[in-house]
Structure formats: C-alpha cells, structure tokens
Amino acid sequence: xxxxxxxxxxxxxxxxxxxxxxxxxxxxxxxxxxxxxxxxxxxxxxxxxxxxxxxxxxxxxxxxxxxxxxxxxxxxxxxxxxxxxxxxxxxxxxxxxxxxxxxxxxxxxxxxxxxxxxxxxxxxxxxxxxxxxxxxxxxxxxxxxxxxxxxxxxxxxxxxxxxxxxxxxxxxxxxxxxxxxxxxxxxxxxxxxxxxxxxxxxxxxxxxxxxxxxxxxxxxxxxxxxxxxxxxxxxxxxxxxxxxxxxxxxxxxxxxxxxxxxxxxxxx
Numbered sequence: 001x002x003x004x005x006x007x008x009x010x011x012x013x014x015x016x017x018x019x020x021x022x023x024x025x026x027x028x029x030x031x032x033x034x035x036x037x038x039x040x041x042x043x044x045x046x047x048x049x050x051x052x053x054x055x056x057x058x059x060x061x062x063x064x065x066x067x068x069x070x071x072x073x074x075x076x077x078x079x080x081x082x083x084x085x086x087x088x089x090x091x092x093x094x095x096x097x098x099x100x101x102x103x104x105x106x107x108x109x110x111x112x113x114x115x116x117x118x119x120x121x122x123x124x125x126x127x128x129x130x131x132x133x134x135x136x137x138x139x140x141x142x143x144x145x146x147x148x149x150x151x152x153x154x155x156x157x158x159x160x161x162x163x164x165x166x167x168x169x170x171x172x173x174x175x176x177x178x179x180x181x182x183x184x185x186x187x188x189x190x191x192x193x194x195x196x197x198x199x200x201x202x203x204x205x206x207x208x209x210x211x212x213x214x215x216x217x218x219x220x221x222x223x224x225x226x227x228x229x230x231x232x233x234x235x236x237x238x239x240x241x242x243x244x245x246x247x248x249x250x251x252x253x254x255x256x257x258x259x260x261x262x263x264x265x266x267x268x
Contacts, residue, residue, distance in 0.1 A: 007106060008036040009084030009152060012092060013074045015043035018052045020093030027095035029059055033102040037061040041078040043068050072160035072168040079156055085109070086116075086149045094146045094193040097121060101190055105149060108188075114151045114181035115173075117143035118190035129195060134185055137177055138222040140210060145169040147190035154181060167209045174217065203235055204259065225252055232259065240266070 010028050014021040021040070028038060042050055042065040050065050062081050068074040079087065086109055090096075108116050120129045132142045158175050160168045177183065207228075214224045232255045233247045240262045247255065 005083045005085065006035050006037045007085050007109065008102060008149065009039060009082035009087045010036055011039045011041070011075065011078045011082060011087060011089050013041045013043070013071060013078060013089070014045065014049055014053075014092035015074075016045045016047040016049055017092040018045075018047055018049040020091075021049055022052060023095055024090050024092055025056060025060070028090070030099050031096065031102045032099050033106055035106070036102060037082075037084055039078045039081055040064070041068070041074045042066075043074055070162060070165060072162045072164065075160050075168075076162070079159065082152050082156070084152055087152045087155050088146075088149050090146055090191065091193070093197075094191050097189045097192050104188060105190065108184065108186065109149060111184065112182060113184045114154055115143075115176060115183045116149045117183070117185045118147040118188040120144035120147045121189050121192040123192050123194045124196055128187075128189070134183070137174060138214065138218040138224065139227045140214075141170050141173070143173060143185065144191070144193075145173075146193055148173070150176065151181075154179065164209060164213070166206050167213050170210065171213055174213075203239075204263070207231065207235070228252065229255060232256070235259075236262070 012021060012024055025038065025040075028036070038060050039062040040053055040060050042053055042063065044050070044065055044067045053060065053063055053065075062078075064077065064081075066077075068077065075089065096102075105116060105118065121127070122129050129144065131144065132140055134142045136142060154176065158172060158179065161171050162168070164171055211228050214228065218224050229252050232252070233250075236242060236247060236255065236258060242258070242262075247258070250258065
C-alpha cells in the first residue's frame with residue numbers, strides 16, 4: 001500500500017560529515033509537525049557518516065549511498081525521489097531554528113504560492129544573514145536556499161544545472177522566477193547555518209561563477225557589470241586595503257588584474 005504524500009520533503013545531501021548530518025537530522029526529527037519525509041543522499045562517505053545514517057533506521061524515509069558527480073548532481077538524484085508537495089534542502093550542518101518551524105511555515109504553504117522564502121541565521125554570531133532585495137534578483141541571491149520551500153513539481157521540472165560548481169542554487173532560483181512562479185518572502189527565521197565554511201566561502205571562486213552566470217543571463221538588460229565592479233571593489237578594499245583612490249576609477253578588467261596580482265603577491 002502506498003503511503004500518502006507528505007506536505008514537506010526534506011532533502012539532505014552529505015559526504016563525510018557525520019557530526020553535521022546528525023545535527024541536521026535531529027533538528028528535523030524534533031519538529032512538532034510530523035507531516036514530512038526525509039530523503040538523504042550520501043556521496044559514499046568514508047568517515048562513518050554512512051554507518052551513522054543507517055542507525056537512524058526508518059526515521060529516514062529514503063537513503064541512498066552512491067558516488068556522485070558533484071553536489072548539484074547529488075541534489076538532483078535526491079530531488080527525483082521526493083514525494084512531498086514542497087521541498088526543503090538542508091545541508092549537513094544546517095539546523096532548523098526551533099521545534100516549531102514546520103508548524104509555522106505550513107500555514108504559509110497553504111497559500112497560492114510556489115516559493116516561500118524565510119530567513120537564515122548565521123551560526124557564527126546568531127544574526128540574520130542579509131540578502132539582496134527581491135527586485136535585485138539579477139545581481140545575485142535574494143533568498144537563502146536552506147530557508148526556502150519550493151513546490152516539488154516545479155523543483156523537479158527545473159532541476160539543478162550541473163554545469164555550475166558553486167552557483168547552481170542561484171541559477172535555480174533565477175530560473176524559478178523566470179518560469180512565472182509565485183514568490184513570497186517573509187521575515188520568519190527558518191534555519192541556522194554556518195557561513196564561514198563550505199565551497200561557496202571562497203569569494204573569488206564564487207565571484208567568477210556568479211559573474212559568468214549573470215553576464216550570460218542579464219548583461220544588456222540590467223547593470224550587471226556595474227554591480228560586479230562594486231562587489232569586487234569592496235572585496236579588494238576589505239582584503240588588501242589599497243590606497244583610497246586607487247580603485248575609484250578602475251573598471252572591471254583592471255579590478256580583476258589588481259586581484260590577480262595582489263593574491264599572487266600575498267599567496268601562501
């Protein structure tokens with residue numbers, strides 16, 4: 001007999017993070033609202049994560065352990081198995097802020113929307129992490145992936161573009177908007193997560209991928225180059241403290257040249 005589809009599918013992708021994934025799943029299993037399923041995609045961990053996951057038994061509704069071609073490939077594999085009306089991705093180490101998150105959010109999910117975006121709390125200092133305002137979607141992230149509930153059918157239809165190594169979630173939400181999805185943003189804390197670790201914490205690696213995505217999609221329609229120049233100037237000032245006037249008139253290519261030269265000079 002088939003089980004009825006739950007309201008929320010919680011998807012966690014993990015590789016070699018036994019402590020993080022236990023914390024994440026524990027925060028889910030502690031929810032007072034039980035209308036959810038848990039799907040875990042384990043990338044053939046070798047640190048004890050796989051064994052720890054099997055100890056959860058039937059608490060995990062769907063567990064697959066297999067090598068993958070990167071995080072977005074793993075996310076696509078797990079997403080394909082989701083049955084809930086809504087999907088929420090929680091990375092290993094991310095935790096729901098309290099036991100009532102699903103109960104609070106479920107009331108919003110009854111509305112005629114396709115995306116509900118709440119807030120992420122930085123684990124480092126307990127403060128809300130700020131993103132760009134929704135109307136600046138063309139410049140970067142306007143919502144936190146792990147604080148965002150997406151209608152499953154739309155998520156599965158779009159999937160994650162595995163060309164990207166870091167900004168696949170940004171690409172996903174931009175395509176979701178372009179599809180005509182109905183969006184709702186609220187100042188409701190959903191997740192507590194670390195921002196100082198992980199692949200996306202390398203500013204320049206993230207910058208180059210984001211720039212490639214934004215130029216490809218929005219150059220000539222929105223002031224992408226000017227926004228990227230502002231981001232790059234800010235990074236250079238914070239990182240290298242150059243003379244006050246040096247960066248003021250520098251364009252995009254010159255700013256990148258400064259970054260390359262200074263990073264090589266200050267390298268390991």
